[in-house]
Amino acid sequence: MGTARRKRWKWPILATLILIVAVAAQPAWKLWHAYRSDGTGVPLPKQGVADDVSRLNATPIDSLVRVSEDPEEAVAQLVSLVTLAAQRHLPISIAGARHSMGGHTIARDGVQVDMLPYKQLSLDTATHILTVGSGALWSEAIPYLDGYGRAVAVMQSDNAFSVGGSISVNCHGWQHNKAPIASTVESFRLLKADGTIVRCSRTENAELFSLVLGGYGLFGIILDVDLRTVPNERYTYHRVVVGSDNYVDMYTRLVDTDTNVRMVYGRLNVNADDFLQRAMLNYFTFDSAAPIPGGFEADGLADLKRSIFLASKDDDYGKRLRWNSEQAVTKTRIGTRITRNQVMNESPSIYMNRTADHTDILHEYFIPRRNFSRFIAAMQQHMPEHKQDLLNVTVRNVYRDTDSFLSYAHEENFAFVLFFDQLITPEAEADMLALTRKLIDAALALDGAYYLPYRLHASPEQLRKAYPMADAFFARKRQYDPHELFQNTFYRTYGAPSPLHP
Ligand SMILES: Cc1cc2nc3c(=O)[nH]c(=O)nc-3n(C[C@H](O)[C@H](O)[C@H](O)COP(=O)(O)OP(=O)(O)OC[C@H]3O[C@@H](n4cnc5c(N)ncnc54)[C@H](O)[C@@H]3O)c2cc1C
Structure with a gap:
């Protein structure tokens, strides 16, 4: 009798245990598989060929010149290079970390x-102005400033970019209610095509600035x-999950009304069943200006985070798993404190591709706040028409830019940053071009624009609609550089008198 009852109980318990193991085993297996199948690195360009992070721009070049580590020697070296290249009619292109994706750092031959x-x-400790060589990466500038209790005022969401590359694309980040980085540049020295060096600021050589x-x-x-730099304050982390159609309302209620908000970004879900219908609003508020111990903690969860990200590639189950785990993890972080420098010193290594046959591709669209939901609807319409694997969408606000000539922000915008995993094949390229043109048209119809450092998929007409000052910009390029010494694929595609049309 007793044995029979025990047996009756044993099976449901065993079945429940098997179910628990089965439920836990699927995500565990998925993450383990993603971890095990990660690539070990991407091929470098061959000798005599230049490329960028996209690995879609391999182009023959005459030579690569790495400047000296000694700043004075480097300047002398650059002056003689400019003179020599002009004599030999060789175009010069300039490279920072090469994270632009359209050959912006490359000139053929x-x-x-x-x-x-x-x-x-x-750092000038009286004025808090940082004087920095244009080759410095944010990952080098942030720890330096941290030692003085200061922080970068505006930069991208990751630390892998050079200062020269960042200001040459006029980057922006998720620093709240801020115009792009140009607004934080006091001045710079520029080596021009005629071999002279000039200082540029809002009062000196203002047009060139x-x-x-x-x-x-x-x-x-x-x-x-x-x-210009800002204090390295301590922040408190907050986040809410909302329907994406309520994002702007929630943003208005929680972010616009709180003068303590310092950094904000949103994330949209990318899994197919409720594609782009959910949003996570993440924001950091001022907590304390009290002295903060320097140093950066290593991210102990980096491998796990990368596996979760990789598991979402080409797989809807993985995308849901990632969205759900990120919601669960961020929930445990609500109320935690972190310094501005820790938030901004994030490396892209957690998500960057390490396989030879795929590449990471970004798009970015600047959409006036009033048209937020309409742009989401356009993405919901066009994305399923194409075969591209969209892994991430973040949203940040960008204020009006009054400093740069080729400006992309004429009013407050929400910037939608789209991150794709793309196959390196001509078919995938053609499909991405077609998708990009549809999304650019959607952005233009909503009084928006697109960002220029990525693939050169926009048609010349689209470029001119998004940037009505483009022809004046290219005309001034030839005025300041009549022999077109400084060139790259972006210029040859859209601006040169005999352009290569995409
Ligand atoms: C993973 C990823 C995340 C990104 N996130 C953001 C983001 O959050 N916000 C954002 O705004 N952008 C973002 N970007 C775009 C990024 O800001 C640009 O690609 C930026 O140019 C990268 O800096 P870089 O040092 O790699 O520049 P490079 O690609 O090396 O150069 C970019 C341009 O700057 C010019 N240049 C570089 N140095 C100099 C110099 N010393 N003098 C004159 N010209 C120079 C180059 O000729 C080129 O035209 C992201 C890109 C990637 C790949």
Whole structure:
């Protein structure tokens, strides 16, 4: 009797245990598989060929010149390079960390200058102005500033970019209610095509100042930059999950009304069943200006985070798993404290592709706040018409830019940043081009624009609609650089008198 009852109980318990193991085993297996199948690195371009992070721009070049680590020597080296290249009619292109994706750092058969060794840093502790070599990466500038209790005022969401590359695309980040980085540039020294060095600021060579900020290296080589900094405060983390159609209302209620908000970003879900219908609003509020111990904690969860991200590639179950786990993890973080520098010193290594046959591709669209939901509807319509694997969408606000000539922000915008995993094949390229053009048309119809440092998929007409000042910009390029010494694929595609049409 007793044995029979025990047996009756044993089976439901065993079945429940099997169910629990089965439920837990699927995500565990998925993450383990993603971890095990991660690539080990991507191929480098061959000798005599230049490429960028997209690995879709392999182009023959004449030579690669890495500047000296000694700043004075580097400047002398660059001056003689400019003179020599002009004599030999060789175009010059300028490279920072090469994270632009359209050959913006490459001129066919030209000389490519690698600016990364030009990275000296010095802070004026009275004015809080950072003077920085244009080759310095944010991952180098942030720890330096941290030692002085200061922080970068505006930068991208990751730390892998150079200062010269950042100001040449006029980057922006998720610093709340801020215009792009140009607004934080006090001045810089520029080596021009005629071999002379000039200082540019809002009062000295003001037109050149506005052309170089967001000028894609077409007006000369930026040497050192004077950047405004801000205090490295301590923040408290908050996040809410909402329907994406309520995002702007929630943003207005929680973010607009709180003067303590310092950094904000939103994330939209990308799994197919409720595609782009859910949003996570993440924001950081001022907690304390009290002295903060320096140093950065290593991210102990980096491998797990990467596995969760990789598991979402080409797999809807993985995408749901990622969305759900990120919601669960961020929930446990609500109310935690973190410094501005820790938030901003994030490396992209958690998500960057390491396989030879795929690449990471970004798009970005600047949409006026009033048209937020309509742009989401356009993405919901067009994305399923194509075969591209969309892994991430973030949203940040960007204020009006009054400093750069080729500006993308004429009023407050929400910037939608789209991150794709793309196959490196001609078919995938053609499909991505078609998708990009549809999304650009959607952005233009909503009084928006698109961002220029990514693939050169926009038609020349689309570029001119998004940037009505583009022809004036390219005309001034030839005025300041009549022999077109500074060139790259972006210029050859859209701006040169005999352009290569995409
Ligand atoms: C994973 C990823 C995340 C990103 N996130 C953001 C983001 O959050 N916000 C954002 O705004 N952008 C973002 N971007 C875009 C990024 O800001 C640009 O691609 C930026 O140019 C990268 O800096 P870089 O040092 O790699 O520049 P590079 O690609 O090396 O150069 C970009 C341009 O700057 C010019 N240039 C570089 N150095 C100099 C110099 N010393 N003098 C004159 N011209 C120079 C080059 O000729 C080129 O035209 C992201 C890109 C990637 C790949």
